[in-house]
Each structure stands twice: as structure tokens, then as C-alpha cells.
Amino acid sequence: MKLYKKILIALDTSEQSWHVFLEALKLVQEKGTWAVVVTVAPVYLGDLGLTIIDDVYDKIYAPYEKLMKKVQEVLNEKNITAKCVLEEGDEPFEKIVDAAYAFNCDLIIMGRSGSKLKTFFLGNTTARVIGYSPVDVLVIPYPKNVGFKKILVAVDGSPFAEKAFSKALALAKEHQSKLFIISVVDIPMEIYAVAPEIGEKALEKRKTYIETLVKKANEEEVKAEGFLRQGLADEKIIEVAKEIEAELLIMGTYGRTGIKRLLMGGVTERVLSIGALPVLVVK
Template sequence: MDLLLMGYPRRSYVEGILLGRTTAKVIGMSPCDVLMIPENAEIGFSRILVGLDGSPHSMAAGQRALELALSYGGEVHGLTVLDVPVERSLRYGVLDEARHKNFTALQILARQGEKLGVPVITELREGSPDKHLVQYSQEHNMDLIVLGSYGRTGFNRLLLGSVVERVAALSSLPTLVVKRSYGNQEAAVN
């Protein structure tokens, strides 16, 4: 299979997080991409939001978003959200290093979009990734959110939840979770 589709009813945030564990397990164990579709949501590809953090998983999500936009005549919005804990941000250069790494990921996405002829809009924000992804999707009337997955299923991840789970719980948009690399993407940022 290339894609697993999962529909789910709209729930409160707390219900979504608590009941989303099955979804998290399916995503973690799935060998292919997972498209989560909330109740009453429409699937569109005109305005695609992709969350980038510079990891190979997020860069694969960026590539997939570009391919979808190219196929359906859409545009891609790349959003990076810096979530640096206060105790780390006080160290000299940590915040600047994080900005540089993530800005580079946005530049790679923009260059790939330019090569393909896909319009790409990029933005860098600071704060909680899940909240900013959902907020941006609402502010800019996105059709789809695309995120990369590390596929973790360990105890620590289950306690903390994942950005994917929290976005799915907060957003009324379909969310595509990319599980593998696509096409001939440029090297991911270290």
C-alpha cells in the first residue's frame, strides 16, 4: 500500500489526545503514509501547509507537499516553529543556531518549489509547534496539513504525545503524515 486513510469523529481536545492513542499506534506502525480525515472535512490540495523542522522526516514531508501541489496546481506554505526551552535559549548561540538550521530547511523547500514551478511561501515562528501549525492553517485557509513522522511508539512519546497527534486533535483539516522519502530531494539539513 502507498496510503492508509483514517477517518475520525470530531472530539474535544482532551478526548482527541486521550482517544488518539490508537491513531498514534497506527501511524507509528504503518509502513506507508497516513491521511487522517476528520469528520465532515473536505480534502483539497490548493493550499498545503507543511511543518518543517530540518529533520529528514520533515524534509520528506516537504517533498511530498510539493509533489501534491504540482499534481493538483496548488501552492505550498512551509512553516517552521522554533520550540527552544527557556533554559536552552539562554545559552549563547543556541537560538541563533536553531533559527539558522530551520531557516535553511525553509530555503531548501523554496528552491525545490522554484525548480518544480510550485509557489512556496515560508514563515518562521517561535512557540508551540502544534498551536502555530493549526493557527497558521486557519489564518491562511489551508486545505491540508502535511507532517513528517518519526514513527516513535515508545513510552516517553506516548506520555508526551506528538506534534502530529496534537495537530490532529486541534485541527479540523485533513492531515497527511509522511512516513518515507519521496523523489530526489536535496539532502536534509543537519
């Protein structure tokens, strides 16, 4: 993935996270890419006066040190030079984002896990990393693999979607992929009942928009195909992704401040929560 020069890989001690690490290494192995691997050990908040220090170490910190040792062994085996960082904190997303800033990374790769998986990186951490990250975030759900033969990008005409399309186009050119462009229009039935021409105009406008993007991709010598759907955006995006067997979905999100950063909200978060395929969230 030559589009990104410095990749941060965030992982924990779970099997699901290890899968993400191995998938990320496939991207790092491409020429010109540098990586930093970050894991965050939880902080012990109990009473140290009532606890044997060695016991705390064995239960909390040792597994993370063992993980980083395993990471280094794999890096050596694959002849990959990377910076390994073991942090400590009760809010892992803060350490991940801080590391992205500190090492000037331009992409964060991490996983997501369902509520049944008692791992350190749950959906809340992923959402917060995306909310606070200054750079793009690639979320790889277990046990999916990242590929670039078929890239699907979701657009809605907003400036954020335009950035996502530009990134999708660049990746498609780099990997000689076929680019699929989807836009979903959700028109309430009440509108059709009262003023059907409003819905028809909205669909026609979005159709023209998609055709413009397809033409732009073709001018860049990228094969492209557009899809216009009606209904709930997250459902239709996943539906088309499965239909075309997309290997990567690219979506935009918008910047938030304060408490709103804790909740991504909207279509992007709902699509991520499904975990149907890897999603590149363009900031």
C-alpha cells in the same frame, strides 16, 4: 490523487466515518486509483451459552453488514470498482494494517473522533494505525473536506520532515497547488537569558533551511511561501494553517517499535488531536 495508486478506506458505523468515506471517494475517482474499503466488527466476548445467537448478530454484526451493503450501493452508483472487506476483531487497528499489507495499499484514509463520540474508531485506533502502518495515513476530521489548493507542510530539518516535504512537493505539482512551508523553533527563555546568540543562530539556521526548500519548490515550478515561527510547534502550525486557510496539512512521523508504537507522541499527535484540518502523515 494520482500519487497514490491503491487506497485503503477504513470506516465504522458512525456518521463521522461515513463523511470520511465520501471524502475518500473523491480521491478514488481520479484516474488510475484503486480502493479497498475495510470495516471491523467487534468480537462478542460474552457467554454464548447465556445469549441468544440471533440477538448477538442483530446487535453486533448486522450493523456492519448493513454498512458494507450501503458502501457497495454507493460504489455502484458512482461506478467505482473497489474491494469491500468486513473483518472481525477486538483490535481494529490490526485488521486495518493487515489489510494494507495484504492488498499492497500505499495510503490509508480514516477519520478521528473526539472523546465525546462513542464510535469504534477513537483517537487510540487512529494513533495505533499510524504507528504500525507501513504507508502514509490521511486523517480526515469530521466535518472537514479535503482540498489541495493550499497545502501546508511542517518541517524541522529532520530526515522525516524531508520525506514529508518531498511528498508535499509531489502533491503540489500534481494538483497545481500553492505550497506553504512552516518551521517552528522552540527556544527556552533560559537560553536567551544566558546565551542569546544560541537562539539567534538557531533561528538563522532554520530561516536558511526554509529558504532552501522554497527555492527547491520554485525550481519545480511550484509556488511556495515559507513561515518561521517561535513557540510551541503544534500551536504555531495550527495558527498558520488557519491564517492561510490551508486545506491539507502534511507532517512526518518516525518509526517506532514495541510499546512505543501505541503512542505516537510529539507534535504530530497533538496536531491530529485538535482536528482543525485533514492531515497527511507521511511514514
